[in-house]
Structures are given as structure tokens and as C-alpha cells.
Amino acid sequence: MKVPATERLKPSRTWRRWLKRGVTLVFFVLVAVLLFSLARNVDWPEVIATLRGYSPLMLVAGVGITAASYTAFCSYDLLGKKYTGHGLSAGRVLLVAFVCYSFNLNLGAWVGGLAMRYRLYTRLGLGVGTVTRILSISLIANWLGYMILAGIVFSFRLLSLPQNWEIGATGLQFIGFGLLAVSFAYLAACRFSKRRAWHVRGHEIVLPPLRLALMQAALGAANWSLMSALIYLLLPQGLFFPSILGILLISSIAGVVTHIPAGLGVLEAVFLALLQHHVAPSQILAALIGYRALYFLLPLTAAFLVYLVLERRGLKRKKEEARQEG
Template sequence: MEPSSNNTRNNPSRQRNVWVPWLKRGVTILFFILVVVLLFSMIRNVDWNAVFETLRGYSLTLMLMGLGITAASFIVFSSYDLLGKFYTGHEIPVQKVLLVAFVCYAFNLNLGAWVGGIALRYRLYTKFGLSVATVTRVLSVSLTTNWLGYMLLAGVIFSLGLIDLPEHWQVGMLGLRFIGAGLLLVCLFYLAACRFSRRRTWHLRGNEITLPSLRLALLQMVLGAVNWSLMAALVYLLLPQDVFYPTILGILLVSSIAGVITHIPAGLGVLEAVFIALLQHQLATSEILAALIGYRALYFLFPLVLACLVYLFLERWGSRRKGSGYD
């Protein structure tokens, strides 16, 4: 045991590797505590009767429009895996790919990326005959598509200063513009690499990484941006109509990063804290909370119920056809 201890003390890189995970956990816990404190301080004086009155005021037409936006968003997100099908050339039929992607997205939103985005994808796709390496490549296309769309929208909104921030946040507007410009440069770099790079394939930890064509890269960026825009459109629909849509989109993008940092499933509490902090100078807190409750019901909970039923169907379908080839 002593030589091992001496090696750790004498190797600075190993010492850093020991402390890095603990540092990450500490930052996550601190951020989580700050979010809880911030949210509590914001909602402790909320008029919950006003929240429920706002919810009761939503018309059937409005809710149906919200369901339509939700359906469109889930279709767009599910098409990320169709790009993965094109990228890898696997033979799973389109309808199966869309169903698997739908289930994974719904579980991802509510239970976190490790459950929906990763574990379920591997389980369902391998049941339908894909190798682990192929599933990894499909997953990489989906993740890249999502975050390329994020960077494109955030880059435009932040660099142009389209978020209507509270007055005491204006000091940070210049920094936000620089972040936006940096995100747009990353998008341009990715497109340039897909178009001009002579080396197309790399190997990382046993996995093969191949740059897509420029056409596929552009499709990734467009589909990712459309999905984020639809998510924001649903929140916008449920809020009073005098709110600037790019502000809602920008706040959603900020809250999503905060949710990733805290690792809280569904960003529970994080979404509310960020929206209240950045919109309370324009809207009543009761109106913001009512819109976010409606958003969670339409975009998170309702699709999750459907996804549970579809998941059971896919499990049975995969078990019946395992080893018998594709449809």
C-alpha cells in the first residue's frame, strides 16, 4: 500500500485526477443549493390562487395548440435518429427508429440523459439487432444535432443581444455577446471541418469517429435549432402575448445549461428559477409559474405516459423478432 501512496504523492497528474471528480461534485452540489435557495426566495410570496386562476383560464384551443407544438417537437427530435440511420447505414425501418427515439426523448426529459438518452437507446436498438458500436454512432449524431442547434440559436440570440434582461443584468450583456460569438464560431468550425477536412475518420477509445458530409451537418444544425425553437414556442404560447419571443428562447437556452450542470431530472426547479429571475421584471410570478406548469404537463408528463406504453410495445416487439432479422 505504501508504494502506491508514494506514487500518488509523486505524480501531480494523478493527484489532479483524484481531486477533479470531487471538485465537480462540489460545484454541482453548490449550484443545486443556490438554485433551491433562489427558487424558495422567489416563490415564498407567490399568490398560488392567481397561479391556479391562470391555469384555469387556458382555453381548450390553447391546450390543443400546445399539444400540436409538442407533437411537432417530438417528431423533429425523433428525426435526429433518422440522421443517425443515414450516417451509419443501418437497416432498422424508419417507423421503429422514430418510436425508439420518441421513447428515449420522453424518458430523457423526465429521468435524465443516462436513463433515456443512453441506457434505453442501447437496450432497444440492440434488441433490434444493432451492434453497440453502431448504437454509439447513432447516439453521437443525436447528441451533436441537439447541441449544434443549441449553439446556433444561442450564438445568434446572445451575440445580437436579443434577450431582454433586467436592468441590473445589463453589465453582463457584453460578456453574453462574446459567448454568442464564440458559439457561432464553433458552428462555423464544425461546418468547415465537414466540408474541407481531408482526414475524415479518427479512433477514440475503440470507437470510430467519422466526420459527416456538409449536407448532413447542415441538416443537424437546422433540425436542432427547429426543436429548441418549438420548445420555446410552447412556453411562449402559455405566457401573456406581450413577451418578446427571442427572450423566451434565450431564457430557455440558459435554463437548459443550468439543468445540465445540476444533473436534476427534468431540470425540476432550475427551469422555474431561471425563468422567474429573468422575467419577473416583465410578468407576474404567478403568470410565469402557471405557464411553466402547463409546459411541464404538455411537454414532459403527457409524452412520458405515452412513452411508457410505447416502450412496453417495443420490448415485446423486440423480444418476438430477436434473431429473425429486420422487418
């Protein structure tokens, strides 16, 4: 009896799935051990004192940086509007993107980046295919900006690594070269590629023009830079900003690998490991606690209220459509 091809692939897929789970578990355990070993000697009263020492003007500046970063991120979806040509207003697009980004950061990509984006956009009348294309533009913008910044920071050795890190400055430099190569290859494809469309799981993905791709790169880089600027603001003065940017970029990838919502613990572990030889651990943790409060929790509170309003409008729209059909 001949076994179908799909059946023959199942053991391989199962093996890869369990390998991925195993690697994730090992990485999670290593992060937990590292965080515990680094934080057990932290002077927690000093952390609290540092938090209390932030001036109102600094906190206002932090809120301003957070607002600017969220504006850059939400503008990804405005590029999606231009890319797809859908009819939703720019204001409504920004509200949906704000809600999705806030929930994405705090609850994970599957909740905010995917499920909620499809739910809100389809309730506002967009088709699944259109939402998929908006999502593709948004994801590429975010990671294109990431790769360009990481490529520059790593390639020019703007981040000093501890001597006991196995990857070393040279290895990180080659990673930077690779990231820049991928970024420029995407931009070159947007400019010169003759084939402009691909089909993925029944959805058509159209390569954007170069101008739109450059806007993706600019907004993505701006968003990551502003996130780093907020942490830089809360840390002691005199640090090298590209180093803070590089540490944030590394910690973000570590958070993606572990699938931990908000990178909780991962961000702190990476910053403590890479920055404790320059800054006291208590000051690092105080800055990251302030960062989470300003960049994660404060926007999430506002996003929850906006989400309730969007849900109410979407439900009202569905009732009106049902009444017209009836």
C-alpha cells in the same frame, strides 16, 4: 519502485471529481435558495386561476407544438440511420427515439439518452458501435442547433438581462460570438476537412458530409425553437419571442450543470429571475406548469406504453434467434 502512470493520475482525477461535485452542489443550493426567495411571494390561487383560464384551443395548439418538437427531435435518429446505413425501418427508429427522448427529459440523460437507447437498439439487432455513432449524430444535432440559436440571441443582444446580473449583456454577447464560431467551425470541418474519421474508446467516429451537418443544424434549431414556442404560447401575449428562447436556452444549460432530472426547479428559477420584471410570477409559474404537463408528462405516458411494446418485440426477437441457433 516506479509508480505506474495510471496510478499517478488517480489523485488528480479524484480531485477533479470532487471539485465537480462541489460546484454542482453549490449551484444546486443557489438555485434552491433563488427559487424559494422568488416563489414565496407568489399568489398561488392566481396560478391556479391562470391554469384554468387556458382555452381548449390553446391546449390543442400546445399539443400540436409538442408533437412537432418531438418529431424534430426523433428525426435526429433518422439522420443517424442515414449516417450509419443500418437496416431498421424509419418507423421503428422514430419509436425508439421517441421513447428515449421522453425518458431522457424526465429521468435524465443517463437513463433515456444512453442506457435506454443502447438497450432498445441492441435488442433490435444493432451493434454497440452503430448505436454509438447514432448517439453522436443525435447529440451533435441537438447541441449544434442550441449553439446556433444561442449564438444569434446572445450576439444580437435579443435577451435583456437584469442589471444585477454580473455577466452582463457584453459578456453574454461574447459568449454568443464563441458559440457561433464553434458552430461554423464544425460545419467548415464537415465541408473541408481531409481527415474524416477519429477513434474514441475503440469506436470510429466519421465526420458527416456538409449536407448532413446542415440537416443536424436545422433540426436542432427547429426543436429548440418549438420548445420555446410552447412556453411563449402559454405566457401572456406581447412578449418578445427571442427573449423567451434565450431564457429557455440559459435554463437548459443550468439544468445540465446541476444534473437534476427534467431541470426541476432550475427552469422555474431562471424564468422567474429573468422574466418577473415583465410578467407576474403567478403567470410565469402557470405557463411552466402547463409546459411541463404538455411537453414532459403527456409524452412520457405515451412513451411508457411504446416502451412496453418495443421490449416485447425485442424479447420475441431474441427467442426466435435462440430457437434458430438451437
